[in-house]
Amino acid sequence: MKKLESTWYNMTVVLTLISVAAGAALAYVNDLTAGPIRIIKEQQLQDGIKAVLSADDLTVKDTEEVDGVIVYRTDKGTAVQATDPNGFGGKLTVLVGFDSKGTIQGYRVLESAETPGLGAKAGDWFQKGQKGDIIGMSPAKNNMTVSKDGGEVDAITASTITSRAFLRCVNAAYAALAAEDAQSGATRQAEDNTYEEE
Amino acid sequence: MNQIKVFWNGLVKENPTFVLLLGMCPTLGTTSSALNGMSMGLATMAVLIFSNLIISLIKNFIPDMVRIPSYIVVIASLVTILQMVIKAYAPEIDQSLGLFIPLIVVNCIILGRAEAFAAKNDPLSSVTDGVGMGLGFTMALTLLGGVRELLGTGRIFSLAVFPEDYGALVFVLAPGAFIALGYLIAIVNRLKN
Numbered sequence: 303m304k305k306l307e308s309t310w311y312n313m314t315v316v317l318t319l320i321s322v323a324a325g326a327a328l329a330y331v332n333d334l335t336a337g338p339i340r341i342i343k344e345q346q347l348q349d350g351i352k353a354v355l356s357a358d359d360l361t362v363k364d365t366e367e368v369d370g371v372i373v374y375r376t377d378k379g380t381a382v383q384a385t386d387p388n389g390f391g392g393k394l395t396v397l398v399g400f401d402s403k404g405t406i407q408g409y410r411v412l413e414s415a416e417t418p419g420l421g422a423k424a425g426d427w428f429q430k431g432q433k434g435d436i437i438g439m440s441p442a443k444n445n446m447t448v449s450k451d452g453g454e455v456d457a458i459t460a461s462t463i464t465s466r467a468f469l470r471c472v473n474a475a476y477a478a479l480a481a482e483d484a485q486s487g488a489t490r491q492a493e494d495n496t497y498e499e500e
Numbered sequence: 501m502n503q504i505k506v507f508w509n510g511l512v513k514e515n516p517t518f519v520l521l522l523g524m525c526p527t528l529g530t531t532s533s534a535l536n537g538m539s540m541g542l543a544t545m546a547v548l549i550f551s552n553l554i555i556s557l558i559k560n561f562i563p564d565m566v567r568i569p570s571y572i573v574v575i576a577s578l579v580t581i582l583q584m585v586i587k588a589y590a591p592e593i594d595q596s597l598g599l600f601i602p603l604i605v606v607n608c609i610i611l612g613r614a615e616a617f618a619a620k621n622d623p624l625s626s627v628t629d630g631v632g633m634g635l636g637f638t639m640a641l642t643l644l645g646g647v648r649e650l651l652g653t654g655r656i657f658s659l660a661v662f663p664e665d666y667g668a669l670v671f672v673l674a675p676g677a678f679i680a681l682g683y684l685i686a687i688v689n690r691l692k693n
Contacts, residue, residue: 305563306563308564308566312563313566316561320562324573324576324577327577328580331585335588338588339588346591417672420669
């Protein structure tokens with residue numbers, strides 16, 4: 303078969319047809335995958351909340367978003383998701399778990415573009431028993447900046463920028479939690495008491 | 501056309517990475533470990549096979565003057581479909597390669613093979629060319645990723661070979677990618693001649 307001539311009519315019709323067909327294919331696949339993608343995201347978040355609060359079983363009672371920081375209140379403590387745009391490789395998103403006194407229970411790096419072998423170590427470096435251990439600290443009592451800036455946390459070797467971004471996330475997470483507590487402190491207190499009685 | 505010859509051509513004789521030096525951006529960017537390199541290679545191969553097939557099937561309906569935009573629409577749609585499928589069914593791969601998948605659209609290998617091969621040959625040969633080139637690319641990326649992972653962290657496919665402290669970190673970073681790739685190209689071309 304001979305190739306179609308490059309006339310205006312042919313070119314317009316062919317490009318339109320190809321685009322429509324591509325659009326239809328994309329719409330179909332999007333429809334197929336939207337469900338599973340949503341379930342996976344939900345699952346990853348649930349796993350993250352459980353991990354940072356070191357609980358196998360919990361229920362999220364309340365979710366609130368303030369300035370991009372998301373606060374998940376659960377019956378085993380509070381998980382806060384904070385993002386800092388200035389990691390070494392871009393956005394860094396961390397989920398931090400706090401108990402009712404604001405002490406850090408655990409954390410998990412949800413999203414990062416840090417350098418493999420350097421900044422990407424943030425996922426382990428600040429965990430319990432590691433060199434930069436932040437578990438058990440509280441931004442209210444401890445100065446949670448890297449030791450180079452006069453704080454109490456050891457930065458990841460050769461990755462001060464990642465460490466600073468990570469700690470900014472932790473502090474932002476605590477700030478959001480504290481602000482919300484101050485705002486609804488009275489009612490929250492009352493609620494907490496009733497839960498304890500149960 | 502001889503299918504075996506077409507296949508061998510993509511795998512060795514005109515290996516996209518070591519001989520044609522096409523698609524250097526994903527080659528250098530994703531090969532920080534053997535597994536990353538292999539996943540990127542396989543993802544590219546999947547897109548390459550389907551784009552070669554589709555373009556060779558519709559080549560007679562595309563007027564010459566709009567062939568590049570037409571190819572790009574086909575390739576971009578395939579990559580977007582692949583991205584959605586990976587997100588939905590292989591979230592682990594999405595975690596490590598998510599950023600690089602959309603870049604397959606502008607990978608010169610795919611447009612290059614569409615223009616140089618699929619637009620002139622029958623569908624069967626085009627698929628064979630896609631498999632050959634794709635495997636050649638996957639092999640090269642896995643090899644490069646393996647070398648960088650081994651020299652940088654002392655592991656290969658995450659299995660420890662020697663303690664991480666003896667690894668030269670530079671091989672995991674960008675400069676190491678250039679050094680390792682340069683040596684691999686030299687070695688492959690020496691062996692080939």
